Amino acid sequence: MSIARFLGLDILAEQYAYTSDSITGYTSAAKIPDKWVSTTCGYCSVGCGMFIGVKDGRAVSVRGHDDHKTNFGKLCPKGLAEHYTLEAENRARYPLLRRKHGFERIGWDDALEIMVRKFRQVQDQYGPESLGVISTGQLVTEEFYTLGKLVQLGFGTRNYCGNTTLCMATAVAGYKRSFGSDGPPGSYEDLETADVIFLIGANIAENHPILFQRLETNPDKMLIVADPRVTKTAMRADLFLPLKPRSDLALVNGIAHILVKIGLIDRDYIGHHTTGFAEFETFIEKYTPEYASQITGLDLEQIYKTALAIGHAKAAFLGWTMGVNHSSKGTETVNAIINLSLLTGNIGRAGAAPFSITGQCNAMGTRESGFTSSLPGYRKFESEADRNELAALWNIDAARIPATRGLAYPDIIEAAVAHKIRALWVLGTNPIVSYPNIDVLRQALYDLEFFVVQDGFHPTPTSELADLVLPAAIWGEKEGTYTNSERRVNKANKAVEPPCEARSDMHVFLGLAEKLGCRDELFPGWTGPRDAFEEWKRVSAGRLCDYSGMSYELIEEFGGVQWPYPAGSPAPSTTRLYSDGNFQTPDGKAKIWCVDWEPFPEQPDAGFPLILNTGRTVEHWHTRTKTANVPILEQMSPRAWVEMNPRDARRLGLRPQDKVDVTSRRGAVHRVELRITETVAPGQGLHAFHFVEWNVNQVTQSAFDPISREPNYKQCAVRVAKSGV
Numbered sequence: 001m002s003i004a005r006f007l008g009l010d011i012l013a014e015q016y017a018y019t020s021d022s023i024t025g026y027t028s029a030a031k032i033p034d035k036w037v038s039t040t041c042g043y044c045s046v047g048c049g050m051f052i053g054v055k056d057g058r059a060v061s062v063r064g065h066d067d068h069k070t071n072f073g074k075l076c077p078k079g080l081a082e083h084y085t086l087e088a089e090n091r092a093r094y095p096l097l098r099r100k101h102g103f104e105r106i107g108w109d110d111a112l113e114i115m116v117r118k119f120r121q122v123q124d125q126y127g128p129e130s131l132g133v134i135s136t137g138q139l140v141t142e143e144f145y146t147l148g149k150l151v152q153l154g155f156g157t158r159n160y161c162g163n164t165t166l167c168m169a170t171a172v173a174g175y176k177r178s179f180g181s182d183g184p185p186g187s188y189e190d191l192e193t194a195d196v197i198f199l200i201g202a203n204i205a206e207n208h209p210i211l212f213q214r215l216e217t218n219p220d221k222m223l224i225v226a227d228p229r230v231t232k233t234a235m236r237a238d239l240f241l242p243l244k245p246r247s248d249l250a251l252v253n254g255i256a257h258i259l260v261k262i263g264l265i266d267r268d269y270i271g272h273h274t275t276g277f278a279e280f281e282t283f284i285e286k287y288t289p290e291y292a293s294q295i296t297g298l299d300l301e302q303i304y305k306t307a308l309a310i311g312h313a314k315a316a317f318l319g320w321t322m323g324v325n326h327s328s329k330g331t332e333t334v335n336a337i338i339n340l341s342l343l344t345g346n347i348g349r350a351g352a353a354p355f356s357i358t359g360q361c362n363a364m365g366t367r368e369s370g371f372t373s374s375l376p377g378y379r380k381f382e383s384e385a386d387r388n389e390l391a392a393l394w395n396i397d398a399a400r401i402p403a404t405r406g407l408a409y410p411d412i413i414e415a416a417v418a419h420k421i422r423a424l425w426v427l428g429t430n431p432i433v434s435y436p437n438i439d440v441l442r443q444a445l446y447d448l449e450f451f452v453v454q455d456g457f458h459p460t461p462t463s464e465l466a467d468l469v470l471p472a473a474i475w476g477e478k479e480g481t482y483t484n485s486e487r488r489v490n491k492a493n494k495a496v497e498p499p500c501e502a503r504s505d506m507h508v509f510l511g512l513a514e515k516l517g518c519r520d521e522l523f524p525g526w527t528g529p530r531d532a533f534e535e536w537k538r539v540s541a542g543r544l545c546d547y548s549g550m551s552y553e554l555i556e557e558f559g560g561v562q563w564p565y566p567a568g569s570p571a572p573s574t575t576r577l578y579s580d581g582n583f584q585t586p587d588g589k590a591k592i593w594c595v596d597w598e599p600f601p602e603q604p605d606a607g608f609p610l611i612l613n614t615g616r617t618v619e620h621w622h623t624r625t626k627t628a629n630v631p632i633l634e635q636m637s638p639r640a641w642v643e644m645n646p647r648d649a650r651r652l653g654l655r656p657q658d659k660v661d662v663t664s665r666r667g668a669v670h671r672v673e674l675r676i677t678e679t680v681a682p683g684q685g686l687h688a689f690h691f692v693e694w695n696v697n698q699v700t701q702s703a704f705d706p707i708s709r710e711p712n713y714k715q716c717a718v719r720v721a722k723s724g725v
Contacts, residue, residue: 024063031061037495038065038556040482041079042138042475043621045358046070046210047484048079049559052476052495059083059476059496068559070188070488076209077619081630085474086496088629092458092471093500103469108501108511115425115468116515118450119155122423128156132412132421135162136428137360140480140492141369142532143505144362145539146523147427148371150509153396154518158406159421161372163429164363165409169708170325171356172367174334177707178342178591180584181378181544182367185577186317186353187486187562191215194317194351196309198224200248200337201323203231206618208321208357212236222309226251227323228613229643229686230679239305242681245611245715247296249329250597252336254292255307257284259343264311266345273581274342276592283594295597310340315351322359326614326714331707332595339592348579357485361475364483368545368563369536373405376536377543378584381405393539396521408709410702416444427454427505428472432461433623433692436700436711437666454508457625461692472505473498480506480529481555487545487575488560491552506532541567544577544584600715601703604683608664608717610648612699613686620690627690640694641673643686644720649676652720659723662687664699664716671723685720689713 017029024032033053041048049068053061062083066073095111096103106114122130133151135144151160172182179185191197191214202225205212212233215221225237226248234240243251259265260281270277289303296303310316318341324333338354346352358364369376379386381404391398407415415421417440424445435441445451445465453466456474463469477498483489498504503511506529513519519526526532530552541548546564554572555561561572583590604611619637620627627633642662644654654660659671662685672687672694680686687696703712 024061030055033060036063037493038491039476039493039495040361040490041075041082042361042482042492043078043082044208045360045363045485046208047361047482047488047490047560048075048210049490050075050079052083054495057496059086065559070484070490070560071210074210074213077633077636078621078627081632083476084630085626086476088457088626090457090459090625090629091499091502092455092463092469093502094471095501096458096469098467108503111468111470112511112515115452116512119423122449123155123157126422129159129406130420130422131155131157131159131425132407132416132423133157133160133425134409134412134427134429134431135160135366135370135372137162137164137168137363137366138428139362139366139505140478140529141362141365141483142480142529142536143509144366145369145376145536146506146509146532148369148376149522150513152371152402153400153522154513154516158402158404159412159415160406161409161412162366162370163409163431163434164360164366165709166434166711167322167325167359168356168363168367169373169408169710170327170330170334170705171358172373173331173705173708174338175356177331177593178335178338179578182374183378183544183577184353184355184485184487185347186355187574187576188214189574190315190317190351190353190355192218194218194313194315195220196222196224196313196316198226198306198310198316198318199233200226200252200318200320202319202321202357203227203233203323203615204319204321204357205232205236207616209618211357224306224309228681228684239302239309241298241302241306243296243298245613245684246327246329246600247597248324249333249336249595250287250292250295251298251303252333252340253284253287253597254289254296254303255310256336256339256343257287257292258289258304258307259311259340260284262311264308265343269345269581270343273583273589274592275587275589276594280339280592280594310344313344313346315349316341316344316346317351317353317355318346319355319357321357325710326712328601328703328705328712329598330705330710332593335593336595342590342592348576348581350576353576362482364485364487365481368483368540373408375401377540378545379543390539394522410704410709410711413441413444416447419447422448423450424448425452425454426462428456430460430462430623430625432465433695433697436697436713437702438695438697439667440702454505456502460625470508471500471502472508473502477502478504478506478529481533483563484560486562488562489547489550489555490560491555601712602701602715602717604717608719609683610718610720611684612662612664612716612718613684613714614689614696614700615686616690617688622690623692624690639673640688640691640696641675642720643675643677643680645680645682645684646676646678647682649674654720654722660720661723662696662699662718662720664701664718666701667698669694669696669698685718
């Protein structure tokens, strides 16, 4: 400290100066940028348009993009503070190799050479599929497309999946089973035009606040919310359905029963555009309102009101998020929700859609192009015609393209425990915090022969276990596209340079291809994301997710462009899928599924009497890798908590803000702050999942949807007791 500062003569006037700006108004002079760079938010799937303010080569501020078709200038708390992530203390800056004494900084050439050599040694000894790769939902689409080709055709392993399996695989599988293809059929505009909006397990007021604001602009809607907890979204509902945990499938089947029985279905639409109704009509007879009421705990009146509202709606929007997806019956619940849309003809029209609200900023991009659960362009591994088409586009032998998908995320972990996966590459995700029943994951990682983590942040709980850490550029430091939940392709732009020696993921992938000797074959002449985008346009042409008419310039000009957008299309406008009633199935018809409710896997008992749910808060993102290092967000929500009903708290002798231990059959979370609230029903609890310090995945279970392989993060049986001193 200077003498002048010590004496109070230096009041840091320059540092704390305020001035007027033509765009931001009266504000801190330090936050007025030299330029604004347009981009798209890198957090959730809403896909908000925004600008990054750059001053002297640093990101100093952000603001919403007033003309963007998604958010019209609005941002949530995370978006408003996103620029702080670029200079977070825990940014990964250099390639690091583990030695006996700890991590040692190495050069990029050595890092890529070591990675390729170690992976090849493992594959030579144990077979090509002894290598597993787990990606993220936060790369740009161009990087996902490049990574898929590199993994499947370069490294030659099928065992490649993404952490999107932890959040969106259920919606993907449900769409595929009902419609023949992935792809949300509706648009955000539907929230503004639907006369009935039915949200199931979707707390969008807190998790997707910009979408909730769009919903709130609809003056004529009836909002129905089904959730075990009185969420912020439920508080705004016209009709709230406080159903028992994991009884959503029974509720939806009960609604379908009423619609069929009283004739509030569109038999003309069903006859022309669906299959399976005759079988379904017989199957649904057992889901009487009384039976549904018994399972869900809802009054008959609540179930009838919901069914009648949907049946009489001019346009019904049926939306869901993780409350449905995080379930071992999730895919079938999605199929049941879609059934309601098909039975009533609520699809392909303004306001009418079965709509999954995605998790990560580019979960859609990896679903379209990533080469994990399907071939690029929603092609099928099992289709010889699809494989031949890709082989011709890529000028390779079709035999190199897998005829079946490899292991899904949880199966890669189980294979590592069984010593079938011997090397693992994890990109842009933090499974030591996010994976269920994490002791299984820890065992898998400890048994690996070589473990690589590629991330924009280090140390993280996962990167600390790696043999090799590759530092990656993040949002704001690279160019490409994100696709949001309504299939809108948005532009992400580079505003600043990545820190120190961090590189874009695209740069890393092309460097690895060079080391593997396949760069010229798989990525001929490529130097960056535009090359990948141009090839992806050709690969997607004629497919449901057709990008062929897009360009970076067009996307920027129109505030995002929804697919499909074939070459030669007119100016972009709002699109919906299946408006013509033709689906991506062999016969062109959607399938109505008969799916039965079952109790959730782990029922409470005397030893573990409470049903624990998991959830999130608006201030944080996933495992707090980003947001824990943004002071304004961390200060608003610095610690985890568990919610409990007052009746349970009285029975256990607990008081608000007590420190409690939450224990399941697998493990325990210690010294969690207790919140006592009527928003949680007796016999239930809710635990925030962002926090490694109080990691709820110490207690969650290894139960997975058999179709999508998504984890059943919710409904585990626990006991809660006051922590010891």
